[in-house]
Amino acid sequence: MSxxxxxxxxxxxxxxxxxxxxxxxxLLRRYRTAELAMRARTRSSMxxxxxxxxxxxxxxxxxxAGREVKNRDLADRLKISTASVTVLLxxxxxxxxxxxxKHPTDRRSIVIVATVESDREVRETLGPMxxxxxxxxxxxxxxxxxxxxxFLAGMAAAVEEVADIDQEFREVVRVQREKDGLGDxx
Amino acid sequence: MSxxxxxxxxxxxxxxxxxxxxxxxxLLRRYRTAELAMRARTRSSMxxxxxxxxxxxxxxxxxxAGREVKNRDLADRLKISTASVTVLLxxxxxxxxxxxxKHPTDRRSIVIVATVESDREVRETLGPMxxxxxxxxxxxxxxxxxxxxxFLAGMAAAVEEVADIDQEFREVVRVQREKDGLGDxx
DNA sequence: CATTGTTCTTAGACTGTCTAGGATTCCATT
DNA sequence: AATGGAATCCTAGACAGTCTAAGAACAATG
Numbered sequence: 004m005s006x007x008x009x010x011x012x013x014x015x016x017x018x019x020x021x022x023x024x025x026x027x028x029x030l031l032r033r034y035r036t037a038e039l040a041m042r043a044r045t046r047s048s049m050x051x052x053x054x055x056x057x058x059x060x061x062x063x064x065x066x067x068a069g070r071e072v073k074n075r076d077l078a079d080r081l082k083i084s085t086a087s088v089t090v091l092l093x094x095x096x097x098x099x100x101x102x103x104x105k106h107p108t109d110r111r112s113i114v115i116v117a118t119v120e121s122d123r124e125v126r127e128t129l130g131p132m133x134x135x136x137x138x139x140x141x142x143x144x145x146x147x148x149x150x151x152x153x154f155l156a157g158m159a160a161a162v163e164e165v166a167d168i169d170q171e172f173r174e175v176v177r178v179q180r181e182k183d184g185l186g187d188x189x
Numbered sequence: 190m191s192x193x194x195x196x197x198x199x200x201x202x203x204x205x206x207x208x209x210x211x212x213x214x215x216l217l218r219r220y221r222t223a224e225l226a227m228r229a230r231t232r233s234s235m236x237x238x239x240x241x242x243x244x245x246x247x248x249x250x251x252x253x254a255g256r257e258v259k260n261r262d263l264a265d266r267l268k269i270s271t272a273s274v275t276v277l278l279x280x281x282x283x284x285x286x287x288x289x290x291k292h293p294t295d296r297r298s299i300v301i302v303a304t305v306e307s308d309r310e311v312r313e314t315l316g317p318m319x320x321x322x323x324x325x326x327x328x329x330x331x332x333x334x335x336x337x338x339x340f341l342a343g344m345a346a347a348v349e350e351v352a353d354i355d356q357e358f359r360e361v362v363r364v365q366r367e368k369d370g371l372g373d374x375x
Numbered sequence: 376c377a378t379t380g381t382t383c384t385t386a387g388a389c390t391g392t393c394t395a396g397g398a399t400t401c402c403a404t405t
Numbered sequence: 406a407a408t409g410g411a412a413t414c415c416t417a418g419a420c421a422g423t424c425t426a427a428g429a430a431c432a433a434t435g
Contacts, residue, residue: 016342022334024326030341035224037348052422074383087423089384094422111382111431135347140210143340148208150333151340154325155216156202161321162223238391260414273392275415280391297400297413381432389424394417401412 031158045128050098054081058091059100062117063125071114073106100124217344231314236284240267244277245286248303249311257300259292286310 016026046056061080065072074092078085092115095101100121106112140148202212232242247266251258260278264271278301281287286307292298326334 016338018335018339018342022331022338024323024334027326027334027338027341028322030338030345034341034345034348035221037345038221041348054422075381083422084424085383086385086425090422106382109382109432113383132347132350135350136214136344137210139340139343139347140213143336145208147336147340148210148213149204150329150336152202152208152213152216153204154329154333154337155213155220156204157325158322159216159220159223161318161325162220162227164318164321240391261412269391270393271414272394272416276391292413295401295413299414376435378435379433382430383428384430385428386426387424388426390422391420392422393420395419397414397416399413399415402410403408404410405406405408 027154041132048128049124054083055091055095057081058088058095059117059121060125062101062115063122066117066122071106072116073112073114077115227318234314235310240269241277241281241286243267244274244281245303245307245311248287248301249308252303252308257292258302259298259300263301 016022016030042053042056046053049056051059058077058081061077062072065076074085074088077091078088081088081091083091092101092103096103100118102116102118104114104116106114140151143151202208202216228239228242232239235242237245244263244267247263248258251262260271260274263277264274267274267277269277278287278289282289286304288302288304290300290302292300326337329337
């Protein structure tokens, strides 16, 4: 996203030609961008913000697995406060995507259920994409799948490992800044 | 992210075994999640929000390519208003990541330059990751790269095509809702 | 039962975005 | 040149989504 960024010149790859390392990384970037854009579209087509959409997807998943979801569960999953979940549920309830039900045994709690409507919306929006993806991978040979798997695992690992470096680095920068007398707006 | 979501049971794949379609899609999901988390970390380690970080990366890229960046350019790239860019620049200027300079010829405009500090921050944070990724793909054979490229291109295409379906679908839902008399909160 | 903990909600503040409109400056036509 | 329209950036005020703090209802435990 930077060292090569310039022109996107070689940018487009098409099957048949020799495939370079840069081609592969460009394609990875392309997939990532497409994924992001897709989410933005789904979100706006359902008139929701990111968090609301994630909440809904989580709800549907849990529901399908027969688990009940409470305010707290959503807060943990979405990494927002329970207070924010309350407001989020107000929104989703007002738009008819979700209902609050009494918890059968614990009268403090509520059980949150996604409506059939919202199930259908999400399923029908995302369904075709998932089917296409499945079909695509199904058509590959076992060997190809293994290659791709190794690649993805490697990329994920590379990305995951920035975590630690990041920690060290932050420290270094902090110290260096203090030396430079650059003030700190922590 | 839903039809299979339940348990994440088979979830973990490791090299050597037979690779199923589901494995591949799980790994894709894993990569995506890792990528997202990485961005969140970089962002918080640099005390920035997503937009600010994207702005900075864009700036550095353009700068390295010898292009100058104005308020308008950032607005277009980030898809926010020029007014918001103004505020964004206020933030980045206050934190010392960016400077406003007079445009040499057009006195209405400003030229935005990222400071050396911020260049170093981004470069050192992201550098190791990119190196790992490059190395990983470099080590693959040409054939493997082609396989992976085909896979990525396919996935991107699948995701991109949801756009159209999405349009149709939205229409369907809208109409159906009106039939259901479900009121409209357009 | 009295205390302590849990669960959700309400209230008020903050952040990042937007739209509307103002001040400068540029450019094209007269 | 002079002028009117377009472009560029900024300021002001509003809104949405988050947060923290604190409250009310209930549960669990001594």
